[in-house]
Amino acid sequence: MAIRPDEITSIIKEQIEKFGAEARAANVGTVIQVGDGIAKIYGLSDAMSMELLKFPHDVYGLALNLEEDTVGAVLLGGEEEIAEGDRVETTGRIMEVPVGEPLLGRVVDGIGRPIDGKGPINATKFRPVERRAEGVVQRQPVSQPLQTGIKAIDSMIPIGRGQRELIIGDRQTGKTALCIDAIINQKGQGVFCVYVAIGQKRSTVVQVLETLERFGAMEYTTIVSATASDPAALQYIAPYAGCAMGEEFMYQGKDALVIYDDLLKHAWAYRQVSLLLRRPAGREAYPGDIFYLHSRLLERAAKLNKELGGGSLTAIPIIETQLGDVTTYIPTNLWSITDGQIILETGLFNAGVRPAINAGISVSRVGSKAQIKAMKQVAGRLRLDLAQYRELAAFAQFGAELDKATMAQLAQGERMVELLKQEQYKPVPVEDQVISIFAGTEGFLSDVPVADVQRCVAEMLKFIAEQHPEVKDEIRNKKVLDDNHRIVMKKVIEEFKAQFVKK
DSSP: OOOOHHHHHHHHHHHHHHOOOOOOOOOEEEEEEEETTEEEEEEOTTOOTTEEEEEGGGEEEEEEEEOSSEEEEEESSOGGGOOTTOEEEEEEEEOEEEESGGGTTOEEOTTSOBOSSSOOOOOOEEEESOOOOOOSTTBOOOOSBOOOSOHHHHHHSOOBTTOBOEEEEETTSSHHHHHHHHHHHTTTTTEEEEEEEESOOHHHHHHHHHHHHHTTOGGGEEEEEEOTTSOHHHHHHHHHHHHHHHHHHHHTTOEEEEEEEOHHHHHHHHHHHHHHTTOOBOGGGOBTTHHHHHHHHHTTOEEBOGGGTOOEEEEEEEEEEBTTBTTSHHHHHHHHHSSEEEEEOHHHHHTTOSSOBOTTTOEESSGGGGSOHHHHHHHTTHHHHHHHHHHHHHHHTTOOOOOHHHHHHHHHHHHHHHHHOOOTTOOOOHHHHHHHHHHHHTTTTTTSOGGGHHHHHHHHHHHHHHHOHHHHHHHHHHOSOOHHHHHHHHHHHHHHHHHHHHO
């Protein structure tokens, strides 16, 4: 069959019209060295700091060292698939992670990829992991409490929404337990939580997940996991990713809480990456910008002004110490960056004081501004009284004869220490805290044996909830104790005490 020339011409024209390929400019380089999670690339003259780089086999890296002829990049997994001579392209995108409500209830890795087996995350928003913190003008003072549900913290070392409060202590003193309790207590408080696990065992992260699921806290929580078995690059980037996820809620005018567990392991991961990139080593082999590493992370916690929506991002970094030494390099750096510190002591923990908070040297630089007025009224002298009790208790160990006033102060201190003890995963509502501390500071527990203080307080709160619920409602709604309410509370507690003593 003969094909006419006009048919051929029409076919060629049609193909030309349909041809829509566009020229694409790509900045390309070549891998000249790879190993230990680090790749050295020749070329990439237009690469940006913290830019994502695309390697073969869908492996990505992060540009950190921008040198005259080469780029030093950390590989975000898949190192064994990369070889010398491989081609690398810039993506034109600064490192970013998915954010927003689709991440609630999920477990993701250091760059936001799901690792919980629940399928892909259908996020429509992304935020860069690194960004400049808001300035002073864009912020407002921290004034709204973030209730942790932990009596010792909410009464003596209050944390406000938008604050940075360091938790510091030796291994196995209950640092993570405090943070998990704080997350559980946010149920119904309108606070979204992000828990960042850095350098933890995978089994530990699973335990945290199971605990939060058991108490229904994963509904408003995201877990970012960069475990000890993950590359150092993922451990380095994970807290910034978690911060970006929390910032999304802050800029929506909502409140968020981010927990970094822990930043000592984060510093170790950054030191490893820096040494492999041949950056100059300083004190304890850390790079010179180790302070900036954490300051630019924690400074992003803020309480925004009303023009920006009034949202907040609260940061609770955790640091592990060795033998109680809080004067080492990384802890002192974080001490100066944060707005206060909660110090946990091994001695108190082993003595059965849980949480093992040293009230004498723990501090919140926001202070009573982060408390409701009712708590401020009943707990004003609590920390000072406890510190004095510990001094007297140390003196009394010498067996000296003590006068009646000193004996009474010791007895009161013992009961207040017992009152502030708390079981794990049982956060206490603020109204119950106020009533308990009121009963203790007003001397209603002075005739109760120390061993019975916990039982007495538990039964008292149950009695008030069943017989006089208006007492709790008044505190919950008005958040202040007036003279009439104090009189009512005293009468109700005396009514309960009459029944308790009869038992």
